[in-house]
Amino acid sequence: MKILPAIDLRGGKCVNLIQGIAEQETVFSDNPVDMAMRWENEGAEYLHLVDLDGAFQGISSNLKIVDKIVSELTIPTQLGGGIRSMEQIKIVLELGVDRVILGTAALKQPDLVEQSCELFGERIAVGIDASDGMVATDGWLEVSEKSAVHFAEELSVVQTLIYTDIKSDGMLKGPNVNATKEIVDAVSANVIASGGVSSFSDLEALKNIGASGAIIGRALYTGDLNLSDAIKIVN
Numbered sequence: 001m002k003i004l005p006a007i008d009l010r011g012g013k014c015v016n017l018i019q020g021i022a023e024q025e026t027v028f029s030d031n032p033v034d035m036a037m038r039w040e041n042e043g044a045e046y047l048h049l050v051d052l053d054g055a056f057q058g059i060s061s062n063l064k065i066v067d068k069i070v071s072e073l074t075i076p077t078q079l080g081g082g083i084r085s086m087e088q089i090k091i092v093l094e095l096g097v098d099r100v101i102l103g104t105a106a107l108k109q110p111d112l113v114e115q116s117c118e119l120f121g122e123r124i125a126v127g128i129d130a131s132d133g134m135v136a137t138d139g140w141l142e143v144s145e146k147s148a149v150h151f152a153e154e155l156s157v158v159q160t161l162i163y164t165d166i167k168s169d170g171m172l173k174g175p176n177v178n179a180t181k182e183i184v185d186a187v188s189a190n191v192i193a194s195g196g197v198s199s200f201s202d203l204e205a206l207k208n209i210g211a212s213g214a215i216i217g218r219a220l221y222t223g224d225l226n227l228s229d230a231i232k233i234v235n
Contacts, residue, residue: 001207001234002046005039006217007032009062010052016218028221036069042227047077048215054082070096080127089116103127104137117157125160152183164194174202181209198224200233207234
């Protein structure tokens, strides 16, 4: 199982939100590029980037920073947040980002998922963000009437899913292992878990249910988890 440190970008800074609420923001670094290099130096094999401005507004102001991160690192990156058109997908991939994560667009534009997977294969992932088991969209501001499990089952062309339990995100109280397991059991795709990971036992629990990766955000920045030790635990 891979450990993916998270860098959430907002206003050019590295931040973290609690349950995705914009007003509950903590700024952890004014220099996301330095933070990305730190995680690589501590052994990260893959980096998870989120463009929060893109997620909330549908327009990114952070692509220059993403470009700098990608050019400085030797490890691959994935980026999500506000990517809602084929044009945006191509722009991000041309920066050198290894994998694009579609969220809102995947639910509202299923044809975009089909077309982008046909063109770019494993470089397209879908993020399933759920609140009480239902898919949330538009920077988590809207909750749909589609269940996360049913949505996952519909995404048969996608090779990687990122499942985030919104109520766990940023809370440092552990992931929703049962909900994640439902997704893992429902699909053949790789499932990366996100939200609430804060201990080695959390990582072991996710590994035991078959998650292919775990995204860690706040716990790394607060020191609740050490990245090098976390990687050793899951290998």
